[in-house]
Amino acid sequence: MKIAVCVRRTPSTETKIGIGGDGRSIDPSGVSYILNPYDEFAIEEAVRTKEAHGGEVVAITVDGADASKDIKKALAMGVDTAIRIDPPADADSAAIAGALAEALRDVGPDIVFCGKMAVDEQDFQVPLRVATMLEMPAVTFVTKFEVNDGTARATAETELGQTVYESPLPVLVAVEKGINEPRKTGIKDIMAAKKKPLDERAAPAIAAKVAVTKLELPPEKQGGKIVGEGVDAVPELLRLLREEAKAL
Ligand SMILES: Cc1cc2nc3c(=O)[nH]c(=O)nc-3n(C[C@H](O)[C@H](O)[C@H](O)COP(=O)(O)OP(=O)(O)OC[C@H]3O[C@@H](n4cnc5c(N)ncnc54)[C@H](O)[C@@H]3O)c2cc1C
Structure with missing residues (x-):
C-alpha cells in the first residue's frame, strides 16, 4: 500500500512571535519550530496503517530548506521517505495545495493522511483542496481509521456524536486529536532517520490569489x-x- 502524509512545521508554543518588518509575516529570527501537532497524529496513523497492511509511507512538506530538519522527525517516527518542496513565491492555501497535489500525483498514494488543521494559521483549507485537485474522496475530523479489503472506514467526531464513513481507495483522511497516541522517538530512530531519503524539489510555478496584507498580534492580556x-x-x-x- 502506498501511503502519503502531508506535514508542516509550526512555531513552538514556547516561542515568542513577533511581526516582521514587512508587517505581513512573522519575524523568523529566534523562532523555534515543532511539527504541527495534528500532523504528528497523521504520521502515526500513516505508520500504523503501513504496519498493518505493508507498503511504504512518504511524508511531503511545502516549506523552505530550514524545514528539512523538522521533516526528519517524521522519518524518525517510521516514515520511509520524505519530499520537501520549496514554497511558491506567494504561498496561499491554493498554491500550497497545488504543490502538494503535483507531488502526490507522482507518488500515486492509496491513502493521503493530513492533520485537520495547522495550529498557527488554522486555515482548514489544504486537505480539501488537495483532495479536490486529485479528485479523491475526503473525510475530515477523523478519530478512528481502518482499511479492510480495499475499503477505508473512518469515524469522524462532531458535537452531535460520531459519524462512520466508508470510502473506496484512494482517499484523503484529515485526522483529529485522539485518533492515536504518537510514538516517542529515541536516539536510534533519529540516527536511522538520517539515512532515509529526503528528496528536495524546487518551487512549482503556481501563483497565489490571496495575499496577506497585514498581520497583528492579539492584544496583551489584561x-x-x-x-x-x-x-x-x-x-x-x-x-x-x-x-x-x-x-x-
Ligand atoms: C513556507 C510557507 C510560506 C507561506 N507564504 C505565504 C504567503 O506568501 N502568503 C500567504 O498568504 N500565506 C503564506 N503562507 C501561509 C499559507 O498560506 C498557509 O500555511 C496555508 O494557507 C495553509 O493554511 P494552514 O497552514 O492553516 O493549513 P491547514 O489547511 O489548516 O492545514 C491542514 C493540514 O494540511 C497540511 N498542510 C498544510 N500546509 C502544508 C504544507 N505547507 N506542507 C504540507 N502539508 C501542509 C497538513 O497536513 C495540515 O495539518 C505560507 C506558509 C508556508 C508554510
Whole structure:
C-alpha cells in the first residue's frame, strides 16, 4: 500500500512571535519550530496503517530548506521517505495545495493522511483542496481509521456524536486529536532517520490569489483581578462573570 502524509512545521508554543518588518509575516529570527501537532497524529496513523497492511509511507512538506530538519522527525517516527518542496513565491492555501497535489500525483498514494488543521494559521483549507485537485474522496475530523479489503472506514467526531464513513481507495483522511497516541522517538530512530531519503524539489510555478496584507498580534492580556478570598468571594465572582465577562 502506498501511503502519503502531508506535514508542516509550526512555531513552538514556547516561542515568542513577533511581526516582521514587512508587517505581513512573522519575524523568523529566534523562532523555534515543532511539527504541527495534528500532523504528528497523521504520521502515526500513516505508520500504523503501513504496519498493518505493508507498503511504504512518504511524508511531503511545502516549506523552505530550514524545514528539512523538522521533516526528519517524521522519518524518525517510521516514515520511509520524505519530499520537501520549496514554497511558491506567494504561498496561499491554493498554491500550497497545488504543490502538494503535483507531488502526490507522482507518488500515486492509496491513502493521503493530513492533520485537520495547522495550529498557527488554522486555515482548514489544504486537505480539501488537495483532495479536490486529485479528485479523491475526503473525510475530515477523523478519530478512528481502518482499511479492510480495499475499503477505508473512518469515524469522524462532531458535537452531535460520531459519524462512520466508508470510502473506496484512494482517499484523503484529515485526522483529529485522539485518533492515536504518537510514538516517542529515541536516539536510534533519529540516527536511522538520517539515512532515509529526503528528496528536495524546487518551487512549482503556481501563483497565489490571496495575499496577506497585514498581520497583528492579539492584544496583551489584561492583568487578573482578585475579588476576595474563600467562599465569601463567590457572589461577587459570579456577578463579574455574569455582568462584565458575560461568561455565564
Ligand atoms: C513556507 C510557507 C510560506 C507561506 N507564504 C505565504 C504567503 O506568501 N502568503 C500567504 O498568504 N500565506 C503564506 N503562507 C501561509 C499559507 O498560506 C498557509 O500555511 C496555508 O494557507 C495553509 O493554511 P494552514 O497552514 O492553516 O493549513 P491547514 O489547511 O489548516 O492545514 C491542514 C493540514 O494540511 C497540511 N498542510 C498544510 N500546509 C502544508 C504544507 N505547507 N506542507 C504540507 N502539508 C501542509 C497538513 O497536513 C495540515 O495539518 C505560507 C506558509 C508556508 C508554510
